[in-house]
Amino acid sequence: MKILANRNGCANGGIFNIGNPANDHSVRELAEMLRALFAKHPRNRGKKTPPIVEVNSKQFYGEGYQDIQTRTPSHPPREGDPRWEPKVPMKTALKKTLDAFLAEADASR
DSSP, rough: HHHOOOGGGGTTOOOOOOOOOOGGOOHHHHHHHHHHHHHHSSTTTTTTOOOOOOHHHHHHHTOOOOOOOOHHHOOOOOOOOOOOOOOHHHHHHHHHHHHHHHHHHHHHH
């Protein structure tokens, strides 16, 4: 919100990485967390949650795909910085995202 408020133009021309370095997880870990959250969600309670199907990047993306192992954001201090620091843990971020997507899906029915 501090970046969006942009008091005294402190964010003008800035590029802000809003990721949380503490939220560095593998895709498998993210899938497991999201699956567990979905299983507990009131909309899905009591229903069977499908298994996670693991495939390698070549199977999923095709020949020639390359990627990095981690994407850990960096937050170097800068002059005029609006004093923003990431605080939301991954499970909280995933739960809020899941809730928003499911609410949007329900509203579109």
